[in-house]
Amino acid sequence: xxxxxxxxxxxxxxxxxxxxxxxxxxxxxxxxxxxxxxxxxxxxxxxxxxxxxxxxxxxxxxxxxxxxxxxxxxxxxxxxxxxxxxxxxxxxxxxxxxxxxxxxxxxxxxxxxxxxxxxxxxxxxxxxxxxxxxxxxxxxxxxxxxxxxxxxxxxxxxxxxxxxxxxxxxxxxxxxxxxxxxxxxxxxxxxxxxxxxxxxxxxxxxxxxxxxxxxxxxxxxxxxxxxxxxxxxxxxxxxxxxxxxxxxxxxxxxxxxxxxxxxxxxxxxxxxxxxxxxxxxxxxxxxxxxxxxxxxxxxxxxxxxxxxxxxxxxxxxxxxxxxxxxxxxxxxxxxxxxx
Ligand SMILES: [Zn+2]
Numbered sequence: 001x002x003x004x005x006x007x008x009x010x011x012x013x014x015x016x017x018x019x020x021x022x023x024x025x026x027x028x029x030x031x032x033x034x035x036x037x038x039x040x041x042x043x044x045x046x047x048x049x050x051x052x053x054x055x056x057x058x059x060x061x062x063x064x065x066x067x068x069x070x071x072x073x074x075x076x077x078x079x080x081x082x083x084x085x086x087x088x089x090x091x092x093x094x095x096x097x098x099x100x101x102x103x104x105x106x107x108x109x110x111x112x113x114x115x116x117x118x119x120x121x122x123x124x125x126x127x128x129x130x131x132x133x134x135x136x137x138x139x140x141x142x143x144x145x146x147x148x149x150x151x152x153x154x155x156x157x158x159x160x161x162x163x164x165x166x167x168x169x170x171x172x173x174x175x176x177x178x179x180x181x182x183x184x185x186x187x188x189x190x191x192x193x194x195x196x197x198x199x200x201x202x203x204x205x206x207x208x209x210x211x212x213x214x215x216x217x218x219x220x221x222x223x224x225x226x227x228x229x230x231x232x233x234x235x236x237x238x239x240x241x242x243x244x245x246x247x248x249x250x251x252x253x254x255x256x257x258x259x260x261x262x263x264x265x266x267x268x269x270x271x272x273x274x275x276x277x278x279x280x281x282x283x284x285x286x287x288x289x290x291x292x293x294x295x296x297x298x299x300x301x302x303x304x305x306x307x308x309x310x311x312x313x314x315x316x317x318x319x320x321x322x323x324x325x326x327x328x329x330x331x332x333x334x335x336x337x338x339x
Contacts, residue, residue, distance in 0.1 A: 002020060003020055004019060004020060005137075005138055005139075006023060006067035006068065006138060006139050006140060007136075007137070007138060007139055007140050007195065009021075009023045009067070010023045010025060010067065010068060010140040010196065010235075011140070011195070011196070011235055013278065013310065013311055014196070014235040014237065014257045014258050014278055014311075015235055015257055015278075016257075016276065016278055016310075018339075019339065020338070021335060021336070021337060021338050021339070022305075022311060022312060022334045022335065022337040022338075022339065023067050023068070023140075023311060023334065024065060024066055024067050024312075024330070024331035024332075024334035024335050025066055025067055025068040025070075025140070025142075025311065025313060025334075026060070026066060026068075026070065026313050026314050026318060026327075027070070027142065027144075027198045027237045027239060027258075027260045027280055027311075027313055028198075028200070028239060028260065028285075028313070028314050028316055028317045028318065029070075029072075029073045029074065029094075029144075029317040029318055030057065030060035030064075030066065030070055030073070030318055031043060031046065031056050031057075031073040031318070031320060032318060032319075032320050032321070032322050032323075032324070032327070033091065033092055033320050033321060034063075034322075034323060034324045035056060035059035035060065035063055035064070035324065036056060036059075036091070038059060038063055038324075039055050039056060039058070039059040039062075039063070040055075041053075041055035041056040041059075042056075042091055043056075043073065043089050043090065043091050043092070043093075043094070043320070044088055044089040044090060044091070044095065046073070047072065047073060047074060047077075047089060047094075047095065047120065048120060048123060049123065050123045050124075050126035050127040050129075050130060051127075051130065053071050053072060053073075053123065053124070053127040054069075054071070054127045054130040054131050054134075056073070057069045057070055057071045057127070057131060058131065058134075058135075060327075061135070061139060063324055064324060064327045064328055064331055065328055065331040065332070065335070066327075066331055067139060067140070067331075067335075068139055068140040068141075068142050068196070069131045069135055069139055069140075069141060069142065070142035070143075070144060070198070071124055071127045071128060071131070071142075071143070071144065072120075072124045072127070072144065073094060074089065074094035074095055075094075075144075075145075075146040075150070075200055075202070076094070076095045076096060076097050076120075076154070077119065077120035077121050077123075077124055078121065078145060078146045078151050078154070078181070078182075078185070079097045079146075079151060079154035079155060080097075080119055080120055081114055081118065081119050081120070081121050082101055082102075082111045082114065082155055083101045083111070084097050084098075084099050084100055084101055084154055084155060085097070085098050085099025086098065086099075091320075092320040092321060093320070094317075094320075097154040100154070100155060100156055100157035101155055102155045102156050102174060103156070103159075104170060105167075105169065105170045105173055108170075108173050108174055108177055111155065111177060112177060114181065116184060116185060116188050121185060121188075124143075124189070125188050125189060125192045126192075128141060128143055128189055128192040128193050128194050129192040129193055131193065132192060132193020132194070133193070136193050136195075140195055140196045141193050141194050141195050141196065142194065142195075142196045142197075142198055143186065143189035143190070143192075143194030143196070143197055143198070144197075144198040144199075144200060145182060145185055145186060145189070145197075145198075145199065145200070146182075146199075146200055146201065146202075147182065147199045147200060147201025147202075147204055147222065147225075147238070147240075148175055148178035148179040148181075148182050148201070148204075148221045148222075148225070149175070149178075149201050149203065149204035149217060149218050149221070150200070150201045150202050150203045150204060151178040151181070151182070152171075152174045152175055152178045153203055155174065155178065156174060161208070161209065164209065164213055164217050165213070171217060172216075172217070175217060175221050178221075179221040179224050179225065182199070182225050183224060183225055183228045186225060186228060186229060186234075187228060187232070190229070190232050190234055194234070195234060195235075196234065196235055196236075196237070197225075197229050197234050197235070197236045197237070198236075198237045198238075198239065198260070199222065199225060199236065199237070199238050199239070199256075200239045201218075201222070201238065201239070201240055202239075202240065202241040202242075203241070204217075204218045204222075204240055205240050205241065205242050205244060205247060206218075206244070206246060206247030206250055206251075207242055207243055207244065207246065207247060208242070211246075211247070211250065214247060214250055215250060218250075218254075219250055219253055219254050220254075222238065222251075222254035222256065223253075223254040223255055226254050226255045226256050226257075227255065230255070235257040235258070236256050236257055236258075237256065237257065237258045237259070237260055237280060238251055238254070238256040238258070238259050238260065239259075239260035239316075240262075241262050241316060242262055242264060243262065243264040243265060244259075244261060244262065244265055245265050245266065245269055245270070245273070248261075248265075248270055248273045248274060249273060249274075249275075251277075252274055252275060252276065252277045256277060257277065257278060258277055258278040258279070258280050258310065258311070259274065259277045259278070259279055259280065260280040260281055260282075260313065260315075261279060261280065261281040261282045261315065262281070262282060262315045262316055263281070263282045263283065263284040263285070263287075263288075263315035263316070264315075265281070265282060265315075266307075267279065267281065267282060267304055267307035267308065267309050268307040268308055271307065271308040271309065271310070278310035278311060279308075279309055279310045279311075280309070280310060280311045280313050281304065281309060281312075281313055281314075281315045282304060282309070282313070282314075282315035283297070283300055283301060283304060283312070283313070283314050283315055283330060284300075284315055285314045285315060285316050285317060285318055285319050285322070286319060288300045288326075289314055289318060289319070289322050289326050289327065289330065290319040290321055290322045290323075290326070292326065293326075294325045294326055294328070294329035295329075297326045297329040297330055297333075298329050298330075298332075298333055301329070301330055301333040301334070302333065305333070305337055311334070312330065312333060312334040312337070313330075313334075314330075
């Protein structure tokens with residue numbers, strides 16, 4: 001069978017076309033301390049400096065054998081652009097959003113009119129350009145961003161879940177703004193060389209908000225982003241944390257090419273539930289990838305493959321203390337698998 005470049009292989013695998021073998025990738029964050037030490041690009045600096053970000057992203061390819069490069073390593077750059085206060089990250093911890101800027105519908109006007117060249121959003125786009133210039137012919141260049149629902153939560157704070165139940169007009173207005181931003185930002189990443197888009201929308205979960213609210217507050221907005229990416233011929237992956245089993249069909253209904261499932265989802269169930277979307281996952285980042293041996297990682301990977309997964313990958317963001325050897329073991333298993 002034809003040999004594909006990693007870029008062709010992933011694009012085909014994500015759109016359910018025949019490939020020679022499974023690609024070895026992580027659609028969730030890849031930065032780890034062992035990689036930082038090997039390539040001399042450390043968190044938190046690698047979150048704020050385009051060159052360092054690219055260097056650490058590249059390590060997942062050169063050191064771990066992953067067949068893609070992916071940025072960024074966290075999901076706070078977006079809220080930061082809108083003025084939310086961020087608790088800075090450390091060498092082993094990602095930054096987090098601690099301050100919120102929108103309390104009511106009148107505040108929404110204030111966050112319109114952002115500049116995508118500013119702040120960390122600009123840095124991430126520059127980093128994509130560096131990676132695309134170096135690897136764009138060969139490797140998939142994965143751009144990742146927070147999804148519009150979780151971004152709205154970052155902007156509004158913990159009141160967000162109550163807001164969608166009790167202040168619909170406000171909730172939908174904020175979703176419009178975060179979604180328009182996500183579309184603009186995703187397009188900018190593609191302009192800079194990204195060819196694969198990952199939407200990480202951790203809390204946009206039907207398990208948390210129920211099916212009716214998921215249909216109203218999530219599906220149409222994800223669809224807008226996916227449609228914009230499909231216009232540019234960019235495959236899109238959706239990751240939502242936790243047990244998304246009951247929400248899988250609704251997740252798929254936005255037209256996304258692939259769904260990245262958490263370790264709490266049963267792979268076989270997900271594969272049989274999805275009509276078209278490729279299922280990606282779902283090695284436990286803590287209890288397997290971080291805390292077990294390469295031998296166990298291989299055994300657990302085999303179980304995920306046996307259950308019919310489309311692409312073997314971590315079930316959520318890789319923990320920074322994860323040993324290289326375990327990630328290399330996962331990559332090896334993926335590469336040896338023929339569909
Ligand atoms: Zn997750």
